[in-house]
Amino acid sequence: xxxxxxxxxxxxxxxxxxxxxxxxxxxxxxxxxxxxxxxxxxxxxxxxxxxxxxxxxxxxxxxxxxxxxxxxxxxxxxxxxxxxxxxxxxxxxxxxxxxxxxxxxxxxxxxxxxxxxxxxxxxxxxxxxxxxxxxxxxxxxxxxxxxxxxxxxxxxxxxxxxxxxxxxxxxxxxxxxxxxxxxxxxxxxxxxxxxxxxxxxxxxxxxxxxxxxxxxxxxxxxxxxxxxxxxxxxxxxxxxxxxxxxxxxxxxxxxxxxxxxxxxxxxxxxxxxxxxxxxxxxxxxxxxxxxxxxxxxxxxxxxxxxxxxxxxxxxxx
Amino acid sequence: xxxxxxxxxxxxxxxxxxxxxxxxxxxxxxxxxxxxxxxxxxxxxxxxxxxxxxxxxxxxxxxxxxxxxxxxxxxxxxxxxxxxxxxxxxxxxxxxxxxxxxxxxxxxxxxxxxxxxxxxxxxxxxxxxxxxxxxxxxxxxxxxxxxxxxxxxxxxxxxxxxxxxxxxxxxxxxxxxxxxxxxxxxxxxxxxxxxxxxxxxxxxxxxxxxxxxxxxxxxxxxxxxxxxxxxxxxxxxxxxxxxxxxxxxxxxxxxxxxxxxxxxxxxxxxxxxxxxxxxxxxxxxxxxxxxxxxxxxxxxxxxxxxxxxxxxxxxxx
Numbered sequence: 001x002x003x004x005x006x007x008x009x010x011x012x013x014x015x016x017x018x019x020x021x022x023x024x025x026x027x028x029x030x031x032x033x034x035x036x037x038x039x040x041x042x043x044x045x046x047x048x049x050x051x052x053x054x055x056x057x058x059x060x061x062x063x064x065x066x067x068x069x070x071x072x073x074x075x076x077x078x079x080x081x082x083x084x085x086x087x088x089x090x091x092x093x094x095x096x097x098x099x100x101x102x103x104x105x106x107x108x109x110x111x112x113x114x115x116x117x118x119x120x121x122x123x124x125x126x127x128x129x130x131x132x133x134x135x136x137x138x139x140x141x142x143x144x145x146x147x148x149x150x151x152x153x154x155x156x157x158x159x160x161x162x163x164x165x166x167x168x169x170x171x172x173x174x175x176x177x178x179x180x181x182x183x184x185x186x187x188x189x190x191x192x193x194x195x196x197x198x199x200x201x202x203x204x205x206x207x208x209x210x211x212x213x214x215x216x217x218x219x220x221x222x223x224x225x226x227x228x229x230x231x232x233x234x235x236x237x238x239x240x241x242x243x244x245x246x247x248x249x250x251x252x253x254x255x256x257x258x259x260x261x262x263x264x265x266x267x268x269x270x271x272x273x274x275x276x277x278x279x280x281x282x283x284x285x286x287x288x289x290x291x292x293x294x295x296x297x298x299x300x301x302x303x304x305x306x307x308x309x310x311x312x313x314x315x316x317x
Numbered sequence: 318x319x320x321x322x323x324x325x326x327x328x329x330x331x332x333x334x335x336x337x338x339x340x341x342x343x344x345x346x347x348x349x350x351x352x353x354x355x356x357x358x359x360x361x362x363x364x365x366x367x368x369x370x371x372x373x374x375x376x377x378x379x380x381x382x383x384x385x386x387x388x389x390x391x392x393x394x395x396x397x398x399x400x401x402x403x404x405x406x407x408x409x410x411x412x413x414x415x416x417x418x419x420x421x422x423x424x425x426x427x428x429x430x431x432x433x434x435x436x437x438x439x440x441x442x443x444x445x446x447x448x449x450x451x452x453x454x455x456x457x458x459x460x461x462x463x464x465x466x467x468x469x470x471x472x473x474x475x476x477x478x479x480x481x482x483x484x485x486x487x488x489x490x491x492x493x494x495x496x497x498x499x500x501x502x503x504x505x506x507x508x509x510x511x512x513x514x515x516x517x518x519x520x521x522x523x524x525x526x527x528x529x530x531x532x533x534x535x536x537x538x539x540x541x542x543x544x545x546x547x548x549x550x551x552x553x554x555x556x557x558x559x560x561x562x563x564x565x566x567x568x569x570x571x572x573x574x575x576x577x578x579x580x581x582x583x584x585x586x587x588x589x590x591x592x593x594x595x596x597x598x599x600x601x602x603x604x605x606x607x608x609x610x611x612x613x614x615x616x617x618x619x620x621x622x623x624x625x626x627x628x629x630x631x632x633x634x
Contacts, residue, residue: 002430007393063422073606073609082609083606083610083612091331093332114517123402131474132474133473133474144572147469147573149466150466150467150469152467154466154574155575156450156574156575156576156609157448157449157450157575157576157577158575158606158610158611159575159610160575160605160606160609160610160614161572161573161574161575162573163572163573163605164572164573166569166572166605167569167572167573168486168565168568169486169487169488170486170488170566171487171490171561171562172486173488177604178603179602180568180603180604188529201503244488245488248485250546251485252483252484252485254462255478255481256462256478256479256480256481256482256484256573257471257473257481258472258473258474258475258476258477258478259473259474262472266612268496283494284498286495286496288477288480288483288495289390289400289475289477292390292399292477293390293399293400293475293476293477294473294474294475300574
């Protein structure tokens with residue numbers, strides 16, 4: 001069995017050929033050129049699909065399924081990309097049928113929102129494998145969410161759901177890209193962590209307080225974590241604040257869904273088990289049901305950047 | 318077709334005989350005596366079941382299904398009431414089997430958390446009838462939630478989910494009965510509205526500001542709404558603040574689930590369409606997906622206090 005997963009991003013298109021062990025055995029990519037016409041972008045996807053097959057000496061006819069993970073609102077019933085702010089030419093665009101026709105493919109071609117596809121990847125082949133009700137949270141530029149209920153991706157009647165980063169956790173709080181204020185994303189994304197870290201560095205500079213987080217221009221999502229581990233008090237303050245917001249949002253998710261597993265992916269998840277260890281006591285103290293029911297497990301996502309390709313490949317499988 | 322719905326509350330047990338038009342054709346109730354032994358309480362439920370049948374000249378053998386809506390965590394797969402702070406003697410108690418045995422019933426006996434059962438009632442026979450993905454929010458003493466996904470009640474792998482009132486919308490905010498701070502329930506329940514109204518009355522008294530909301534001891538969930546309608550500025554301030562929190566929480570729910578319908582029940586929903594009209598512009602401005610996708614409809618729940626009985630009766634149907 002071979003399947004193809006397409007990760008159509010605002011910057012790059014990555015296409016992978018996936019085997020029946022959920023491994024990507026061939027991967028190729030091209031820049032998206034996101035402002036081009038949709039046909040030109042889909043033609044590049046088709047080229048990459050042909051190339052990953054050719055490199056493994058197989059034909060498109062041998063492929064059992066193709067899936068495309070797209071940003072924005074993807075109608076997984078019709079294969080129409082409804083809207084994506086990152087891909088302006090794809091408004092109500094039948095991307096699945098177009099790719100199928102370009103390839104002359106006989107297998108099913110499916111689409112899904114990228115965060116949902118990544119969650120599906122973790123559910124089928126990653127951290128949440130073997131569970132039927134699970135959630136994935138991606139802590140990257142934003143906070144992404146994917147919901148798996150009864151073994152199926154859930155995205156609402158209009159395919160726009162699972163926007164778990166856009167739950168307000170602080171009314172009238174920090175502005176969010178979505179237009180609301182105080183969204184979880186505005187506190188728990190890597191972007192937010194960098195903002196908090198810079199603010200702390202500037203605060204220290206203004207008050208003459210010492211911190212090893214010296215240069216605000218070189219801050220990354222690791223700076224505060226690294227500083228804390230090196231014993232820096234200011235770094236620990238940023239870390240603790242970040243963890244508090246993260247635990248608040250995760251506890252919200254648990255109180256809503258009580259899933260078997262919440263997988264945590266994205267750049268911040270590279271902190272690994274120590275991230276989980278920091279969150280767990282706060283979640284345990286506040287989650288609904290206390291010791292009367294088994295608790296949701298928090299796990300670090302395992303597929304990393306391949307989650308979207310693998311999840312896309314496994315759509316409809 | 319006849320079914321029996323049991324609404325087992327901390328104060329009263331209400332039992333209804335429901336016909337195939339989802340109408341309660343006979344209803345009887347008794348005080349719960351919540352601190353009694355579980356057997357004694359279930360025996361009273363059995364008595365009420367027999368009485369509603371006897372009053373309509375039918376036998377328990379003619380009943381096609383019995384459902385019990387309970388507070389707390391109800392395992393709908395085993396019929397075991399796992400935990401309810403309002404019914405201390407029901408810890409891991411097989412309430413469905415016990416009732417079935419006491420009645421000698423041959424039909425299925427099901428249980429469900431009361432907020433979920435009410436949501437099921439609205440989904441099957443009320444405001445959300447005809448939709449497969451819908452949510453019910455109950456604005457009463459607390460804020461209750463019930464989630465229907467793909468035509469089924471969703472309550473998580475441990476049956477403790479759908480606690481939609483216990484989503485923090487204001488980090489470190491007002492204390493909530495659940496132990497967290499800043500839960501939606503602490504701002505959008507009738508209890509919270511009464512608190513906000515009293516605070517405003519006291520604020521007015523302290524500053525010599527005039528308001529028709531004169532007596533803090535007589536405040537109800539209607540006081541601020543009535544005052545606003547009578548042109549009272551302080552009443553309008555309370556109303557607007559309450560609506561802002563309510564819209565924030567509802568927008569969270571929509572961004573998570575994008576359901577076809579959110580039904581709003583509980584005492585505050587007696588305000589009717591004017592409540593929806595006040596919320597809608599705030600939700601429309603902030604919900605994810607904007608005009609690119611069809612919007613969730615907000616509706617006033619229609620079954621009122623009967624939602625729990627009707628929903629319980631229709632469990633397993």
